[in-house]
Amino acid sequence: MVEKVGAGTRERLLAAAERMLLVEPYDEVSVRGICAAAGANPAAVHYHFGSKEALVGALIEDRLGPLWVSGLADATAGRDSVPAVVDAILGPFVELVADPLGRMHVRLLARFVLSRQLTSWQGPWFRMDTWAALLPELSASESRRRWSLxxxxxIMRFGSPEIDEHGISERALATLRDFVVAGLTAPVGERA
Known part of the structure; x- marks a missing residue:
């Protein structure tokens, strides 16, 4: 019984944060406000997540993770599979930015990733080691560097405030795709 109450509180906190972040800037959304909007104890965010940042990280994973699971479940390692993996990554971004809630999620993701916000990602598709394994011809560190870039x-492109419900053009998307594939599959050069 306690787990059901806990799970309910956790979901209410996520939903309250999501509603608030849709209409208020991240910096103006407080832990106290989230707890009040969720009808939860003022310490509930800290109990369930540890911090506002961890709550938002959980929200991002909870809402965005499932969009990539099916497309990436069949991902195979190796240079030849990179174009299909990149397509599986880009597809959900295109869909997300067409919806106000999706754009908010992508902008939150951009805020966390690009600011190097410390978040303990739980899902495999949010952890760099999962991606590094998809480029076995590279060292783990080189693979992580390329995937990170x-x-x-x-994320910078899709999380841009310039992106509206029209998303990005097909031409821009094709260029982005080709650029990412080329970067991931480029031969390792000699370094000075």
Whole structure:
């Protein structure tokens, strides 16, 4: 019984934060306000998540993670699979930015990723080691570096305040895709 109450409180906190973040800037949304909007104890965010940042990280994973699971479940390692993996990454972004709630989620993701916000990601598709394994011909550190740059570029582009319900043009999307694929599959050069 306690777990059901806890799970209910956790979901209410996530839903309250989501509603508030849709209409208020991140910095103006307080832990106290989230708890009040969720009808929860003032310490509930800290109990369930540890911090406002961890709550928002959980919200991002909870809402966005499922969008990539099916497309990436069949991802195979190796240079030849990179175009299909990049397509599976980009597809949900295109859909998300067409919806106000989706755009808010992507902008939150951009805020966290691009500011290097400390968040303990739980899902496998939010952890860099999962991605590094998809480029076995590279060292783990080089693979993580490339994926990190690829995600920075993708998230920066889709999380831009310029992106509205029209998203990005097909031409811009094709260029982004080709650029990311080329960066991930480029041969390792000699370094000075």
């Amino acid at each position: 690829a995600f920075d570029l993708i």
